[in-house]
Amino acid sequence: MADLPPYPPIDPTTFDLIIVGTGLSQSILGAAAASAGKSVLHLDPNPFYGSHSSSIPPTGFSSFLCPPELSTGDRLLTHRSVYSDVDIVPEACPEDSRKFILDVSGPRVLFCADKAIEIILRSGVNQYLEFKAIDELLIWDEGKLESVPDTRSKIFKDKKMRLQEKNLLMTFFKLVQQHAQEEKKISNDDLQRPFVDFLTESRLPERIKKIILYAIAMVDYDQDEKKFCKHILSTKDGIERLVLYNSSVSRFSNAPGAMIYPIYGQGELPQAFCRRAAVKGCIHVLRMPIIDLHVDESGQYRGVKLASDQDIYSDRLVLDPSYKIPSDMKKSNPRDSLSDHPENPNLTDSYTKVARAVCITGTSLRPDVSNVLVIFPPQSLFPQQATAVRALQIGGNMAICPPGMFVLYLSALCSEAVQGKESLQEAINALVNLGSDNTETSGSISDSTSDAKNAGARPVIWKAFYVQELVEGHYDAICSAPTPDGRLDYDNVILATIQLFENLYPEEKFFPETPAEDSDEDADANVNLEPES
Template sequence: MSEDASSYPPIEPTKFDLIVVGTGLPESVIAAAASANGKTVLHLDPNSSYGSHYASLSLRDLSNFLNSHPAPPPSTSSNGHDFTPVPLAPRPLYSHVEISSFVPEILDDEHSRKFNIDLCGPRVLFCADKSIDLILKSGANQYIDFKSIDSSFVCDASGRLTNVPDSRAAIFKDKSLGLTEKNQLMRFFKLVQQHLGGGENENERISEQDLESPFVEFLKKMRLPPKIKSIILYAIAMADYDQDNVELCEDVLKTKDGIDRLALYNSSVGRFPNALGAFLYPIYGHGELPQAFCRRAAVKGCIHVLRMPMIALLMDKCTGHYKGVRLSSGQDLFSHQLILDPSSVVPLPVISSPTDSSRENRQILGLGDEKRKVARGICITRSSLRPDTSNFLVVYPPRSLYPEQVTSIRALQISSDLAVCPSGMFVLYFCTLCHDANQGIKSLNAAMDSLLTLPKSSHSESSTIIHSENSAEVKPTVLWKALYIQKLTMDQFESINSTAMPDGNFNYNNILDAALKLFQKMYPDEELFPETVSPESPEDDNEFSVES
């Protein structure tokens, strides 16, 4: 029993419609949705802060979280009850953790607390995606503000950054594109717009055969040059795997899906007056998202308890069905339904096989192969990668860094104006999908090396700015660096459901799709966030704040 948990008074009441363990984004959305529908909800988290695997943490807290090794829960007894307590096993979700501080006096304890580092970065919200609609519908927009990401770039094999043209005006202004390339791109975007608008004749629509074909083949058919094809595939449609070799590609993007992603990107540009591009980022980091939904749940009566681990499931002795949970405080609580975050493993003797819903949601999240992982990296610098831009995305298409690079690598630079780091500093997030941890780390190191410089010693002030070879550009020096491998996992069993780890996507759409399908499975007759007037500030329910 933990000291924190034992100091809590008993939780009242002891019976709930739903118990949710973990305050990550999918758990918090479901807790808020259930509370909005009048369900009694208890929301627990063993951590001392909100967010779980979607949290924004100080440097010290991030290091502790990644390196934590939860002890197996203590043995429990049934004490003559009609249920059997079954201890849960902790699930290791992070590996190959490497954290380096090159200027420790700058990043001491006091300075560490001035950072809000995303555990699941790099990530954004598209201005027109489902996440924004859900935030508005739920009323969570009252508790969170956003700022736009200024621009996007694609990095080519020579290390040059090319602007991603996100509008007709941007295409004409882009000096890196020739007149022929601009005309080709304009014709392509015009066809896509006509198709999405339900073109009146066949020449204004993409055929069904083309829609079911690989997107890369359709782009070739449109005679788009390789540079533009790469921009569309990897910086706008956000494809993860090398699409040029369809036979070997693990995840071939179909034309119909590619067109949908182009439509999302295009409709995101200009949706909000103060947003320059297609992407938004939460001020204070992505950990603000689950907190906003938790606050919304609390307004509707949800009870939140932090620093309270759950140590066992309570299973009916006769039927073997779930009845409740045992907390580390020793208290037993009961509910009709249970949601676990991915940190715990449901013992196989209790439940033998996943449900069809589990397989469906795993497929939705791209988790069909449980060996797939996400390699994530974080760097802190004193200067921007580009002197004229603070917050932007850099995409490395497959094979742009070295021949064996089979996945895209995304890097997102965030500045202090988003309240994630002290003034004058910048945070860079990197990620790529991988099966092999060493390959994933190799990819991230290659991307970091192309953009940044690691100091030769922790006191090498002269290396703060270094000129890259054959280039007039400067490469910022890394003050602090982290690399880690994160597993992708998700389980669902009857009335015991597990949410997913953060995936390798750039937005939350797949994660939220799976969470909302889970809510509908649990409560098929309930409306998600029914329209109600907020008792707090009803006039703000439909406002969405994007700071300029």
């Protein structure tokens, strides 16, 4: 390929593992394999780290979402984009566009007690990362943004709840805490029932049920529509999500709430794991696609041909989800999908797409905070809204945009692109129309087409809509990593990566060493991830 840089030949030419794509799953896998003593070659056709988990400037959005076709060799490795229905307005990027770093897979946060934090600490990559707290969690309720009463102090400050309702909610949260501490266990029969029914029998009012289901347990689907709901959350899973949320609140000294976000964007996470892998001997090469597979006479995988025309050999290969594995190299194993992890049977989702949107704005949703998560429960925007919409506003203090500017990420699971984009547009319209009638919010964001009606509001300066296909990871003769899913956290990605590692190396431990055993002396950013004493 004529546009490839003049890389010297890769030496050695044989590795235990070749990984293609530097998405979060592949980067964690590469760091784990290198930490287990495996020789790893990590390739990426992009000129930056992160792949589908990257953070890139607006100028690179269109080319990343709509990449040119890659030329392939005789075995015709099919490479396709997992994105469709891309709509960027305006096509011209905003001024100072290089000062913006936009997450491709947003909205995303990390809960302070979730699996991602556990892996970050166990692997030692926290020495390369820094986080800040999400300032506030809001829910869209009857046309207004309302604070979520997720702590004792917020419950008693909530003006919409009567005293009796506050006492009921406090009693319910106490029950959850007692169950987690095994002081008062919820019966097995109740744990197997739908969580929405358990909440109803706890005499919680509809508004509080909605808050618990969609803003704390982060459920995607309308739990009241059991006949049409794609996934009914059990009480067991619902309680576990509430315990996780409660355990996350104030766990770290720099995060009074439950959620944190990496400074410089979510793309810092795969870069940190790649850096950790490099310390353990992994070789990384960017701008380097693979164009062919090498197989022996029996059809077994043996290696790859790079776009530089060099042949590299390995025992194992893990592909980016945008590559389609040749059908004649797949096995007929009914449990070769990474969605079959015993800890998480719900990785597979009947909604096969996630609609995403990114907006650059000049006004915060709340005048006193920069980093805000907004939850739009199902049917809160319009009757046909089948899944929850999540909107995450990140401000300049996260170093992803200039001071005084904000980036708004939105997502919604969908089965059809038009369905998902409609939900996102309605959510943007709802935030646009926040105005004088909403006494809790001063200022609003408005679409550039409606400036005349919102003379006092700054417009949405730039926005991108796109639909991402949900692709599961796959373990077989050749493995593939999963795409980012539609969840707010990374738990599914972490579980799929752990399963992939265990399938590849069943005798090895996943990040066996403690972070203190070795560190990168050049690390210049240290995250405060020490629990409160």
